[in-house]
Amino acid sequence: MEPLSNKRKVLVQKPLNFWERIYLPAIAKGLSITMSHFFRKPVTIQYPEQKREFSENFRGMHSLKRDEEGRERCTACGLCALSCPAEAISMIAAERKKGEENLYREEKYAAVYEINMLRCIFCGLCEEACPKEAIYLDGDIVPAEYLRKDFIYGKDKLVEAPLNQ
Ligand code: SF4
Ligand code: SF4
Structure with a gap:
């Protein structure tokens, strides 16, 4: 059997003609493409001023209702955490005390969420x-932060504002 190296094709580079050697037509063609983009409707927007x-x-940021x-509403049942494929949710449950009936709907609530x-x-x-x-993803985009710890959202960021605010 003939060795593979003998089957390789030898590529011969075609010599450049005069116009190809001075590059001017190629530059003019490139510039014309750039210029044509000046007159097209821009696809970008001026975020964050424009949205x-x-x-x-x-689906945006979560809010606890x-x-x-x-x-x-949250009773810290843990079903959301159990169903989360990314294991992103954690919570600590607590029992409602006397006098807290106006804060938490059920006897159990999430002390930490x-x-x-x-x-x-x-x-x-x-x-x-x-x-x-009790939980909906009806918020805005999660804003950018510099530190990883700032992406852990607690109840202060998640629970929706009280009715009288
Ligand atoms: S948000 Fe609260 S009530 Fe709803 S599933 Fe999660 S832990 Fe349970
Ligand atoms: S916390 Fe995020 S990843 Fe987890 S179930 Fe909710 S939306 Fe999905």
């Missing part, structure tokens, strides 16, 4: 799993 409209099923009386936004893939499974309609 694109989100689609109806856009209150009921019609302003009480936190955290979402790691660097892990979250905004799949919406936590929202679907919640039996109390």
Whole structure:
């Protein structure tokens, strides 16, 4: 059998003609393409002054909801954390004390509730799993931060503002 090296084709480079050697036509062609883009509608927008409209099923930052009386709906059942494929949710449950009926809807509530936004893939499974309609991904885009710890969102960022605010 003939060795592979004998089957290789020898490539011969075609010599450049006069116009190719002075490069001017190629430069003029490149510039004409650049110039043609000046007269097209720009596809970029001036973010953050200008914002694109989100689609109806856009999933943004999570918010922990209150009921019609302003009480936190979350009962720290853990179903959202269990359904989260990114293991982004963690919480510590606590028992409601006497006198806290106007703060928490049920006897159990989340004393600590955290979402790691660097892990979250905004799949919406936590929202679907919640039996109390307590969590929705109806917020804005998660803003950029410099430190990893600033992407751990606690109740201060997640629970929606009380009714009288
Ligand atoms: S949106 Fe998905 S990834 Fe993000 S916290 Fe909810 S279940 Fe986890
Ligand atoms: S947000 Fe919903 S699913 Fe998650 S712990 Fe609270 S009540 Fe349970």
